[in-house]
Amino acid sequence: MQEGIKSQNEHVLYEEELVTKKSNTMLEKKTITLIAAAAENDALGKDNDLIWHISEDLKRFKRLTTGHAIIMGRKTFESMPKALPNRTNIVLTKNAAYKAEGAVVASSIEEALALAEDDTQPFVIGGAQIYSLFMNHCDRIELTRVHHEFDADVFFPKIDNSKWNISSEEFVSKTENQPYDYTYITYDKK
Ligand SMILES: NC(=O)c1ccc[n+]([C@@H]2O[C@H](COP(=O)([O-])OP(=O)(O)OC[C@H]3O[C@@H](n4cnc5c(N)ncnc54)[C@H](OP(=O)(O)O)[C@@H]3O)[C@@H](O)[C@H]2O)c1
DSSP: OHHHHHHHHHHHHHHHHHHHHHHHHHHOOOOOEEEEEEETTOEEEBTTBOSOOOHHHHHHHHHHHTTSEEEEEHHHHHHSSSOOTTSEEEEEOSOTTOOOTTEEEESSHHHHHHHTTTOSSOEEEEOHHHHHHHGGGOSEEEEEEESSOOOOSEEOOOOOTTTEEEEEEEEEOOOSSOOOOEEEEEEEEO
16 A cells, blocks of 8 residues: 555656656757857958957856857867856867867867757857858847948858847947947847
8 A cells, every 4th residue: 555655656756757857848948149249341350369349248248158158160269368267168170189278179060069968058159150150050149230340351141131030239339448339139030
């Protein structure tokens, strides 16, 4: 009798666990977010470096990406002084022998996403080649559009308006210390 009640209770607990697991999976839909700052002419960078410095935008980048996986190209990784702290740095390269201190290395989109498997919101942080690679594989774009044109050697890919909705926009005016107007634009895939 006791054994029967025990196994019934175990059955109920098991079912509850299944329901919890199912609802967690439903709640935690994966959102792959591409995050970038691009000028009016889509300029992203020059000589493997950033062109402008907008500290509020960099703070926002840090706030949004901290605690998440960040996927980047080998050139972007090498343009930074070191791996970004408190984030899983994933570096894409075709060089199987590549070693990146403080980061894990992937050789394809699939491998990069598998390394970010536990994160429900991995971020693709550039550069131009990697944005193009992920454009059709991401769900959201967090774009900082800097309202100025710059000389550049890498450019953000065109956003196809038939595939994306703008879900929020926030304009920020230039200041004494920061010479460019810019707009934070969030695009969600239709
Ligand atoms: N404004 C922004 O928001 C922003 C953000 C990030 C970066 N940037 C700028 O962007 C520039 C760097 O961009 P980039 O386009 O030259 O380089 P990148 O996208 O950072 O890296 C390119 C590298 O990624 C690897 N790669 C590309 N496609 C791959 C694939 N299908 N599979 C595996 N690996 C692949 C290759 O590495 P291997 O050659 O090792 O095989 C390639 O050389 C810099 O100027 C940087 O400052 C700007």
